[in-house]
Amino acid sequence: MSQARPPAALTIAGSDSGGAAGLQADLRTFVTCGVHGLVAVTAVTVQNTLGVHDRTDIPANIVAAQIEAVADDMGLQAAKTGMLASAEIIHAVARACDKAGIGRDAEVPFVVDPVAASMHGHPLFDEAGLSALREELLPRATVVTPNLDEVRLLTGIDVTDRDRMREAAVALRDLGPRHVLVKSGHLVEDPECVDVLYDGTTFTELPGPRFATPHTHGAGDAMASALTAGLARGMEMAEAAKFGKWFVSNAVEHSYPMGAKVGPVSAFWRLAPEPSP
Numbered sequence: 377m378s379q380a381r382p383p384a385a386l387t388i389a390g391s392d393s394g395g396a397a398g399l400q401a402d403l404r405t406f407v408t409c410g411v412h413g414l415v416a417v418t419a420v421t422v423q424n425t426l427g428v429h430d431r432t433d434i435p436a437n438i439v440a441a442q443i444e445a446v447a448d449d450m451g452l453q454a455a456k457t458g459m460l461a462s463a464e465i466i467h468a469v470a471r472a473c474d475k476a477g478i479g480r481d482a483e484v485p486f487v488v489d490p491v492a493a494s495m496h497g498h499p500l501f502d503e504a505g506l507s508a509l510r511e512e513l514l515p516r517a518t519v520v521t522p523n524l525d526e527v528r529l530l531t532g533i534d535v536t537d538r539d540r541m542r543e544a545a546v547a548l549r550d551l552g553p554r555h556v557l558v559k560s561g562h563l564v565e566d567p568e569c570v571d572v573l574y575d576g577t578t579f580t581e582l583p584g585p586r587f588a589t590p591h592t593h594g595a596g597d598a599m600a601s602a603l604t605a606g607l608a609r610g611m612e613m614a615e616a617a618k619f620g621k622w623f624v625s626n627a628v629e630h631s632y633p634m635g636a637k638v639g640p641v642s643a644f645w646r647l648a649p650e651p652s653p
C-alpha cells in the first residue's frame with residue numbers, strides 16, 4: 377500500500393563526520409519534522425568535538441548536478457544552504473537554484489544559512505566565498521539566518537544587545553534577502569535567547585529560555601533546517617520561524633555530552649516512544 381507523499385526539502389551542505397552539524401543535522405531535523413530530506417553535498421569535513429581537522433570540497437559541477445537531479449525528478453517545497461566551501465561552489469549553487477526554481481522570487485523558498493566557520497573557529501570558506509555569498513546568495517534568499525559572528529562578517533556590526541540585533545537585521549536586509557532572522561545564541565550575557573525576524577516592516581521576536589548547557593554544536597543548523605521544514609510544510613515565514621525556534625529550544629534543552637569538547641544538540645526528544653515488550 378503506498379503512502380501519501382510527504383513534503384520534501386533540500387539541504388545544500390557539508391558533511392560533519394561527528395554527526396552534530398552539517399547535512400547530518402539537517403536530515404535528522406527534516407525527518408523529525410515530517411519532511412523528506414534531499415541532499416546536495418558540498419564538502420566532506422573531518423570533524424569531531426575538537427575541530428575541523430581536514431576537508432575535501434566536492435567539484436562545483438557535481439554540487440550543481442545534485443541540485444538539478446533531485447529538483448527535476450523528485451520535486452521540493454523548500455531548500456536551505458549550510459557550508460558552501462568556496463566561491464566556485466557558490467556560483468554553481470546560484471545558477472542551479474535559478475534553474476530549479478529555488479529563490480527569493482521563485483516558487484521554492486530558499487533559506488540561506490551563511491555558515492562561515494565552525495563553532496571551533498575553523499573557516500568553512502575564504503574571503504572570495506564571503507563576497508560570493510554577499511553578492512550572489514543574499515539577493516536570492518527568502519530568508520537569511522546569521523549568527524552574530526556572521527552578522528559581523530557580512531555587515532561590520534558588532535551586536536552587543538537586542539537593539540543592535542534589530543539594527544543588524546535592517547543592514548542585512550539591505551543586502552537583498554526578503555526576510556532576515558538574526559540568531560541570539562552568542563549574546564551570552566542575555567538571560568534569555570531571543571532571535572529576531574525582520575521582513576522590512578515588522579520585527580518579530582522569537583523568545584525562548586537560555587539553557588545553561590555547553591553542548592550547542594549544530595544549534596544553528598537545527599534552527600535553520602526546522603524553519604526550512606516548516607516552509608516545506610506550507611507555513612508562512614513568521615510561523616516557520618517560530619516552529620524553528622521551538623525545535624531548536626528543545627534540541628538545546630536535550631543536548632548531550634559526547635567527545636572531549638562541545639557535544640551535539642538533540643533530535644531524540646521528537647522520537648515516538650517504542651512499544652513496551
Ligand SMILES: Nc1ncnc2c1ncn2[C@@H]1O[C@H](COP(=O)(O)OP(=O)(O)O)[C@@H](O)[C@H]1O
Pocket residue numbers: 522523524559560561562569570571584585586587588589592594595596597599621624625628
Ligand atoms: N544556550 C542556549 N539556550 C537556548 N537556545 C539557544 C542556546 N544557544 C543557542 N540557542 C538557539 O539556537 C539557535 C542557534 O543559535 P546561535 O548559537 O546564535 O547560532 P549558531 O549555532 O549558528 O552559532 C538560535 O535559535 C538560538 O536562539
Ligand SMILES: Cc1ncc(COP(=O)(O)O)c(N)n1
Pocket residue numbers: 389390391392397398399421423458459491493494495496592593594595596597
Ligand atoms: C559541515 C559543517 N557544516 C556546518 C557547521 C557549522 O555548525 P556549528 O556552528 O555548530 O559548528 C559545521 N561545523 N560543519
